[in-house]
Amino acid sequence: MSIEIVTLTTEAELIPFQEQLRQVYYRAFSLPPHNESLADAQHFVSRQIVHHSKNEHFRFCIARSLETGTLLGFIYGHTTKKGLWWHDQVAPYLSEAQYQQWFSNGYEIVTFGVDPAAQRQGIGGMLHDTILYGLPHRTAILSTQHENLPARRFYQKRGWQIILHDFYFSGNPLPYVILGRAL
Template identity: 35%
Template sequence: MDDVVVGPLDLAARVDEALAVQALAFGLTDDEIGVRRHVVLRHSAHSGLRALGATTAEGRLVGFVYGMPNNRVYWWSTVVQPYLRADGLEWWLDDSFVITELHVLPAYQKRGIGRELITRLTDRAAEPRSILSAIDPPAGAENPARRFYRSLGYRDLARRVLFPSAPSPYAVMGAELPLRRP
C-alpha cells in the first residue's frame, strides 16, 4: 500500500472514475454503469455522505468507499427491512452507518487498501454500528468479499435478500463499531 494514498473523495466530481473502478472490480456492464451513475450522483448530494478514495502518486483512483447514516425511508432500507424483521433484527436499521459501495481494482486487491478505506470511513461514523450488503453465494460456499467483511467483524443478519433487478441474492451484514483490526 506504500504507493497508494487514502484520503477524502469528492464523489460527484470523480463519479466516472469511481464507476470505472466498480465496473472492473464488480463486473458491471455499460448499462449498469449508466444506472449506477444516477444513483451515485443522487447519493453524493446527501448531506451525511462520506467518501474516501485510494489514489496512486499520479492521482489515479484505484479504490473507493462511500456510505451514510441509514434512514428507513431509503430504498435499500425498505428492501432489507422485511428480511431483518423476520429474524427480529430490524433494529439494525436504526442508528447504523451504511456502507453503500466499497471497491478496489483487482490489481490492487489483497494489499490492505479495502481495509484501510472501510475502517477509516467507519472510524468517523457517529453511529454505533455499520450495515452493508454483499453478494450471497449458494449455501455452503463463501466468496472473498464476505470473508473480508467477516474479518472486520461483520456477521450475517439476513441471507438470500433479493433486490429488484439484481441477478443474484445478497446477504445483509452488520458489525459493531469500531471495526475489528488484524
C-alpha cells in the same frame, strides 16, 4: 506503492474523479459474480452517487496512488433511514429486535470496490476502516452477494456478522447476505 485515502463529503468534490471512478467501477464489477456493464458503470457515476450525496452523513472515500494519482478503489455510504431503497427493501424482513439493533442508528455502506489489479494490497482494509472511523452511529450495515466468498471473508475478518441469509432484492434473481457490524 504509497496510497492516499481521501474522504469526500459533497457531490462537487467527486466531480474531478468521475471518469476514474467509472473505470474502476467497471473493472471491479464487470467480473463474476457481478457482471456489470459499461452502462452500469456510467449509471453509477452519473446518477447513483449524485442521489446518495444528499443523504445524511454521506462519505465517499477514495484510494489513490501518491506516485501516479491513479484511483485504485472507493467506498461510500450514509445514514440508513426509511424512504431509502436499500433500507426499505431489507427492513421488512427483520424482526423488531433486529431492526432496533442494526437499523435504528445504522450507517449503510452502499458500494465498495477496488480495482482488481490493486487488490490484496491492503487498500480495501484502509478504505473500510476510514469510512467507519469516527461515525456517530451504533452500527454499520451492508449487503454482498451470497456467492461472493472473498468479500464475505473480508467482512468476517473485520467483525461483520450475518443478519440475514439468502436475501433477494426485488428484480434481482441472485441471493445476498445482509451483514452488520457494531461500531
